Amino acid sequence: MIEFLPLLPFLPLTLASPLHPRLDDGLARTPQMGWNTYNQYNCFPNESIIHSNAEALIETGLADAGYRYVTVDCGWSVEDRLPNGTITWNETLFPQGFPALGQYLHERGLLFGAYGDSGILLCGSPPNNTGSLYHEEIDAQTFASWEIDSLKYDNCYSDAATNYPNVNYAPSTSPAPRFTLMSHHLQSQERPILFQVCEWGIDFPALWAPEIGHSWRIGNDITPHWRSIVRTLNQAVPQQEFVGKGQWADLDMLLVGTTAANSENEGGYVLSIPEEQTHFSLWSILKSPLTIGAELEGIRGGSLEILTNADVVGFNQDALGVPAGLRRRWSDEGSEVWSGELQGGRVVAAV
Numbered sequence: 545m546i547e548f549l550p551l552l553p554f555l556p557l558t559l560a561s562p563l564h565p566r567l568d569d570g571l572a573r574t575p576q577m578g579w580n581t582y583n584q585y586n587c588f589p590n591e592s593i594i595h596s597n598a599e600a601l602i603e604t605g606l607a608d609a610g611y612r613y614v615t616v617d618c619g620w621s622v623e624d625r626l627p628n629g630t631i632t633w634n635e636t637l638f639p640q641g642f643p644a645l646g647q648y649l650h651e652r653g654l655l656f657g658a659y660g661d662s663g664i665l666l667c668g669s670p671p672n673n674t675g676s677l678y679h680e681e682i683d684a685q686t687f688a689s690w691e692i693d694s695l696k697y698d699n700c701y702s703d704a705a706t707n708y709p710n711v712n713y714a715p716s717t718s719p720a721p722r723f724t725l726m727s728h729h730l731q732s733q734e735r736p737i738l739f740q741v742c743e744w745g746i747d748f749p750a751l752w753a754p755e756i757g758h759s760w761r762i763g764n765d766i767t768p769h770w771r772s773i774v775r776t777l778n779q780a781v782p783q784q785e786f787v788g789k790g791q792w793a794d795l796d797m798l799l800v801g802t803t804a805a806n807s808e809n810e811g812g813y814v815l816s817i818p819e820e821q822t823h824f825s826l827w828s829i830l831k832s833p834l835t836i837g838a839e840l841e842g843i844r845g846g847s848l849e850i851l852t853n854a855d856v857v858g859f860n861q862d863a864l865g866v867p868a869g870l871r872r873r874w875s876d877e878g879s880e881v882w883s884g885e886l887q888g889g890r891v892v893a894a895v
């Protein structure tokens with residue numbers, strides 16, 4: 545169900561097409577690149593995890609290759625707000641605090657990615673981690689005061705009509721107004737803050753997210769299996785026509801270099817190297833944000849080479865910002881062709 549959303553006069557908009565108003569604040573002219581805690585550490589991030597992976601981003605050359613947003617996903621907040629109403633971090637997990645964490649990242653040329661939720665709690669609760677519903681303005685101000693550079697905004701515990709269940713994939717109202725409200729308050733801060741809409745594609749966000757954010761998740765979480773790649777690509781097909789500079793369809797985190805306890809591959813890697821190459825190439829040319837989900841210390845050389853392949857990263861970061869689309873699929877034979885334009889009259893194709 546799509547609800548009518550009034551155009552907010554305070555958002556700078558370009559009208560690429562009169563039917564598709566877009567947020568145009570100069571951020572994410574190419575898909576954002578970075579690293580996120582969730583896939584490898586679930587909802588148990590902490591300061592030393594962030595420090596060690598941030599150092600590894602630099603030492604491995606990943607930061608130089610463009611991966612700069614470091615995002616602390618679920619698990620960082622606590623149940624209660626401070627007496628003045630502000631949201632705060634878990635002091636046991638982050639003893640030096642979030643402002644110091646931001647400073648640590650900025651000193652190293654990295655960017656500070658925060659995670660919040662448009663419901664009453666963060667995804668991954670319990671233990672209860674407070675979310676931003678009904679506190680959007682003060683939370684946007686607080687996040688900005690911590691000098692965050694991006695906000696991944698999630699959709700758990702948000703459906704008031706059904707008493708705030710953890711997840712409701714068929715809610716009675718659209719998530720769009722809740723995400724729009726947070727976008728408005730982020731836009732009101734002096735600091736430019738990249739806004740990542742994460743409502744799992746339940747209300748076809750391609751139709752409304754480009755107006756309020758810089759990327760939108762197209763589906764549910766990627767899981768550590770090859771079949772999850774195939775499922776995600778299928779879900780991407782109808783999204784690609786809405787993608788453009790500053791508005792990217794987010795295919796979710798990369799499995800390149802990701803390990804899992806139950807994997808039978810050598811070293812516990814979820815995918816083989818050829819599978820990682822295929823996965824990375826497609827995420828790249830579809831212009832998905834490139835967010836590494838792997839633990840970086842000790843990551844195998846083959847996965848690092850894939851993540852830093854200058855040609856493939858270059859296709860993703862191409863200035864034209866045109867995503868590849870599915871051209872043809874031979875289902876019986878198991879092959880397909882994707883292609884898309886690049887600047888300079890070139891075309892990139894994946895077979």
Ligand code: GAL
Nearest residue numbers: 582617618667668698742765
């Ligand atoms: C999901 C989201 C994931 C991750 C997780 C945390 O809703 O899609 O990317 O953030 O919550 O629990």
